Amino acid sequence: MAKTMLDKIWEDHVVARSPGEPDLIYIDLHLVHEVTSPQAFEGMRAAGRRVRRPERTFATEDHNVPTDPVPVVRDPIAREQLEALEANCREFGIRLLDMKSPERGIVHVVGPEQGLTQPGMTIVCGDSHTSTHGAFGALAFGIGTSEVEHVLATQCLRQSRPQSFEVRIEGKRPQGVTAKDIILGVIGRLTVSGAQGTVVEYTGEAIRALSMEERMTVCNMSIEMGARAGMVAPDETTFRYVHGRPFAPKGKDFDRAVAAWSRLPSDPGAVYDRVEVIRIEDLAPQVTWGTHPGMVGPVTGRVPDPSSARAPEERLAMERALAYMGLEPGTPLEAIPLDRVFIGSCTNARLEDLRLAARAVRGRRVAPHVRAMVVPGSELVRRAAEAEGLDEIFTQAGFEWRHAGCSMCLGMNPDILRPGERCASTSNRNFEGRQGRGGRTHLVSPLMAAAAAIAGHFVDVRQWELSDLPARGMSA
Amino acid sequence: MTPLTVHRGRVFPLDRADVDTDQIIPKQFLKRIQRTGFGQFLFYDWRFEPDGREREFPLNEPRYREATILLARRNFGCGSSREHAPWALLDYGFRVLVAPSFADIFYNNCFQNGILPVVLPEATLDDLFVRASGPEPLTLEVDLPAQVIRGAGEPIPFEIDEFRKDALIRGLDEIGRTLHASDLIDAYEKTRCQDFLAPVH
Numbered sequence: 276m277a278k279t280m281l282d283k284i285w286e287d288h289v290v291a292r293s294p295g296e297p298d299l300i301y302i303d304l305h306l307v308h309e310v311t312s313p314q315a316f317e318g319m320r321a322a323g324r325r326v327r328r329p330e331r332t333f334a335t336e337d338h339n340v341p342t343d344p345v346p347v348v349r350d351p352i353a354r355e356q357l358e359a360l361e362a363n364c365r366e367f368g369i370r371l372l373d374m375k376s377p378e379r380g381i382v383h384v385v386g387p388e389q390g391l392t393q394p395g396m397t398i399v400c401g402d403s404h405t406s407t408h409g410a411f412g413a414l415a416f417g418i419g420t421s422e423v424e425h426v427l428a429t430q431c432l433r434q435s436r437p438q439s440f441e442v443r444i445e446g447k448r449p450q451g452v453t454a455k456d457i458i459l460g461v462i463g464r465l466t467v468s469g470a471q472g473t474v475v476e477y478t479g480e481a482i483r484a485l486s487m488e489e490r491m492t493v494c495n496m497s498i499e500m501g502a503r504a505g506m507v508a509p510d511e512t513t514f515r516y517v518h519g520r521p522f523a524p525k526g527k528d529f530d531r532a533v534a535a536w537s538r539l540p541s542d543p544g545a546v547y548d549r550v551e552v553i554r555i556e557d558l559a560p561q562v563t564w565g566t567h568p569g570m571v572g573p574v575t576g577r578v579p580d581p582s583s584a585r586a587p588e589e590r591l592a593m594e595r596a597l598a599y600m601g602l603e604p605g606t607p608l609e610a611i612p613l614d615r616v617f618i619g620s621c622t623n624a625r626l627e628d629l630r631l632a633a634r635a636v637r638g639r640r641v642a643p644h645v646r647a648m649v650v651p652g653s654e655l656v657r658r659a660a661e662a663e664g665l666d667e668i669f670t671q672a673g674f675e676w677r678h679a680g681c682s683m684c685l686g687m688n689p690d691i692l693r694p695g696e697r698c699a700s701t702s703n704r705n706f707e708g709r710q711g712r713g714g715r716t717h718l719v720s721p722l723m724a725a726a727a728a729i730a731g732h733f734v735d736v737r738q739w740e741l742s743d744l745p746a747r748g749m750s751a
Numbered sequence: 752m753t754p755l756t757v758h759r760g761r762v763f764p765l766d767r768a769d770v771d772t773d774q775i776i777p778k779q780f781l782k783r784i785q786r787t788g789f790g791q792f793l794f795y796d797w798r799f800e801p802d803g804r805e806r807e808f809p810l811n812e813p814r815y816r817e818a819t820i821l822l823a824r825r826n827f828g829c830g831s832s833r834e835h836a837p838w839a840l841l842d843y844g845f846r847v848l849v850a851p852s853f854a855d856i857f858y859n860n861c862f863q864n865g866i867l868p869v870v871l872p873e874a875t876l877d878d879l880f881v882r883a884s885g886p887e888p889l890t891l892e893v894d895l896p897a898q899v900i901r902g903a904g905e906p907i908p909f910e911i912d913e914f915r916k917d918a919l920i921r922g923l924d925e926i927g928r929t930l931h932a933s934d935l936i937d938a939y940e941k942t943r944c945q946d947f948l949a950p951v952h
Binding site for chain 1: 767771782824855864914929930935940
């Protein structure tokens with residue numbers, strides 16, 4: 276029978292199956308960070324358990340890390356949490372990229388960058404944006420701390436098989452429209468709970484045409500529509516990206532791996548539990564106006580009127596969101612003035628994101644009332660960007676150029692919004708207080724964020740002139 | 752884990768859809784390295800002003816303060832995977848959550864902590880919200896073995912996965928259960944075809 280990619284990866288990882296019980300599935304790669312792991316290690320110690328596969332476990336420090344050139348953790352509770360991870364990794368024999376490591380960065384940037392993330396794997400992390408790794412044709416999903424402990428102790432998880440959901444993206448992407456706009460458009464259409472209980476596989480010509488970094492942006496936000504995971508079938512783009520990375524298979528092993536990975540894509544005629552087809556020829560750059568990622572619209576649109584809501588419950592949610600965001604119905608999105616701009620996060624802080632933003636910024640100045648910052652997703656991304664001169668483009672324009680970390684995506688480090696501040700952010704969540712209590716977040720692409728920093732308000736980047744980059748320019 | 756069989760308690764109606772885990776417990780409280788003590792931070796930004804004074808929020812009303820059953824709208828617990836959210840709910844005193852749907856990771860996390868998330872149809876919840884929002888607090892009895900909720904008119908039946916139900920009733924440690932299958936895990940690792948996976952250190 277024709278199988279979906281989810282079928283294949285799932286069946287390949289079933290350790291035990293009994294009637295009336297969720298499957299016991301094997302986990303190939305367990306990524307760990309400081310915020311969701313201390314209680315799991317404590318549980319291991321209390322029960323006298325050892326980590327079953329330390330060599331399949333990899334840790335990073337990212338959420339609490341300050342983004343200053345020399346990170347000094349002044350918050351004593353944050354420091355205790357980071358020190359706990361360092362001590363736990365020593366005690367249990369786990370490889371850690373700590374704050375001093377030249378390769379450190381956001382866990383979902385580092386995994387792919389180091390070649391840890393590979394097609395066909397099962398990958399978990401105590402972090403909902405683990406869905407990012409699905410871009411490689413892996414089954415990757417976020418788990419809670421109890422499950423982190425379960426994986427540490429057993430290298431397995433009990434899981435009910437999710438439904439398969441094909442989201443087919445058809446049509447050619449218009450100029451100025453990025454992977455971020457595609458996924459925001461999809462979430463707007465399917466709603467923030469529209470993919471609950473499913474693993475989304477993104478297919479279609481528009482997805483095939485995306486680079487690996489763009490596919491990661493799309494898969495990253497799968498969780499924002501409630502999906503357990505998002506995935507893209509591996510192809511030549513995937514294999515080229517993985518090849519030569521530190522933890523990727525080498526030589527003949529790589530050839531064998533590619534042969535195995537090439538069998539992963541869904542068979543012709545495979546039946547998904549659900550299918551949606553979305554065309555993107557007419558998609559405009561997207562901007563969120565509310566307090567979850569489904570409250571989103573084209574930059575050419577206006578803040579919606581709650582009286583237009585289909586249900587009373589939806590009207591109430593819109594009224595609450597607009598009150599929190601300090602927005603009046605009918606206001607053109609382009610007229611919304613900004614205080615802050617954040618280019619960063621596991622969604623949009625890879626090299627291509629920074630190149631694109633730099634093209635919108637080069638030779639211009641950040642608006643006087645805007646404070647703008649760029650936080651690369653990893654130290655490798657930062658150094659690569661600096662080698663291309665991107666840091667100078669940003670700093671000459673008035674951006675702050677920071678070191679790697681989760682930073683203002685969730686404000687666990689010192690980078691936060693003050694109450695009432697309005698921010699154009701390339702991150703993934705515009706929940707109330709996400710970037711700082713009372714802060715107002717608008718989610719956009721790196722291109723939109725960069726242009727907004729210059730203009731001081733949102734602009735339609737389809738009309739924004741992009742500069743070439745010095746020396747090694749980009750082709751996108 | 753404390754077993755859960757029949758739970759009787761007062762109901763707190765939280766009439767909002769898509770409540771994310773950032774609201775259930777804001778990020779500034781995620782830096783602690785213990786599992787306990789998070790109840791004081793539950794719904795913090797909704798319950799308290801930045802200076803710690805109480806805000807106008809239903810959970811601060813005397814009739815709901817002692818609640819142990821939470822009514823919510825669809826997609827409760829969406830967003831971040833933080834298990835601090837169920838820890839905060841449990842530490843505050845909630846043992847049962849009732850909603851038309853829950854976000855997947857949050858739903859799993861509840862079972863890991865002895866919290867029962869019950870899924871009921873929207874219409875049934877509409878009725879429960881009306882009953883729980885009156886001047887007199889509503890008390891319900893949630894009978895997990897019988898899979899029924901009593902105390903709001905006709906008993907309300909609910910569905911739940913047998914495996915999870917059994918674990919909740921017996922207060923089972925899921926890790927201990929999986930470790931019983933160690934020989935199967937050993938066997939799986941031996942036969943694993945993807946032996947080109949390099950160790951990560």
